[in-house]
Amino acid sequence: MxxxxxxxxxxxxxxxxxxxxxxxxxxxxxxxxxxxxxxxxxxxxxxxxxxxxxxxxxxxxxxxxxxxxxxxxxxxxxxxxxxxxxxxxxxxxxxxxxxxGWAPVEGDSWQEADSLEEAARLLPGLGRRVFLTTGRMGLATFAHLDDLWFLVRSVDAPEPPYPARMEVLLDRGPFTLDAERDLLRHHHIDVLVTKDSGGTATAPKLTAAREAGVPVIVVRRPxxxxxxxxxxxxxxxxxxxxxxxxxxxxxxx
The missing domain is CATH 3.40.50.720 (NAD(P)-binding Rossmann-like Domain)
Incomplete structure (x- = not known):
């Protein structure tokens, strides 16, 4: 078989x-x-x-x-x-x-988006320092947001077009809660953007955001x-x- x-x-x-x-x-x-x-x-x-x-x-x-x-x-x-x-x-x-998929719990501040384009439209009203964890393939969607600063985490290095004010963190899960807490604090992150990938490997960022009072934009699954x-x-x-x-x-x- x-x-x-x-x-x-x-x-x-x-x-x-x-x-x-x-x-x-x-x-x-x-x-x-x-x-x-x-x-x-x-x-x-x-x-x-x-x-x-x-x-x-x-x-x-x-x-x-x-x-x-x-x-x-x-x-x-x-x-x-x-x-x-x-x-x-x-x-x-x-x-x-x-x-x-993931589901919000008490204390979460989530806004759901149907696409990366909708997430990009929501961002300016939520924060200025963005932790972007949607992968390297869709960064062009955020390239026009010149007033925002992005911390982009991906497995491989992204290719342009991408945001002008950006720092890239090359890393692969699973991630620990302590490390995610430190990352949000060190980079002064005030908004998180993620896809609803589900699973446990990358979920600690959601807990860290909840603890820090950081709003999260969650892109719904197709x-x-x-x-x-x-x-x-x-x-x-x-x-x-x-x-x-x-x-x-x-x-x-």
Missing amino acids: HVLILGGTTEARQLAGLLHGTPGLEVTSSLAGRVAGPRLPPGEVRVGGFGGAEGLTVWLREHAVDVLIDATHPFAGTISFNAASAAATAHVPLLALRRP QTPEGVPVATAPESAAHWVTQRMGRPAVGRP
């Missing part, structure tokens, strides 16, 4: 680790290749895109994939719809592995395909996969 995991997330690596070495199971993890020096999961790994839904459909058929797992980042967006389309066309069972079963933990996804072992492959003659 061949499992293809569309990965790049902590949960995807954990799932590959749970499945790797299972007798009768071949596991391939696919990474988009947007991060230099990614943490590789166990098992076979491929890097790079498929060429849209049609390319993924061809890959599923050519490599005799029996089960497809969409364990991409909650903001990967397009790939989830491509996965749903390809799985339906190739008649391959699909499961989405999605970490639960829509995902309807009708796809969802697991919220790698263990649940692994159980779903192993339950399917021994069943006839739907997409095979």
Whole structure:
């Protein structure tokens, strides 16, 4: 039985680790290749895109994939719809592995935004020194905000266009609460911008912001395909996969 995991997330690596070495199971993890020096999961790994839904459909058929797992980042967006389309066309069972989103608790000062563009519009009214943790790909959205200062944290160095008044912190989670407290205090941060990535690796910044009374702009997750079963933990996804072992492959003659 061949499992293809569309990965790049902590949960995807954990799932590959749970499945790797299972007798009768071949596991391939696919990474988009947007991060230099990614943490590789166990098992076979491929890097790079498929060429849209049609390319993924061809890959599923050519490599005799029996089960497809969409364990991409909650903001990967397009790939989830491509996965749903390809799985339906190739008649391959699909499961989405999605970490639960964050929810505000007492003491939080959150404003939700539907996009980075909306977050940029909200920023000037909330603070002047911004901790921006939305990744390096969308910095052009904030490049026109010349009156604000940005601390940008990302895994890889960003490329222009980006804000003129900016300091870059190259780092990768998980982050500790003490370190996030020190970071907010040292840089005099008065507003935080983040995507609702969920999980625990980067959640301490939300606690630190709450303790410091720093407002947070939270960018909502994009829509995902309807009708796809969802697991919220790698263990649940692994159980779903192993339950399917021994069943006839739907997409095979």
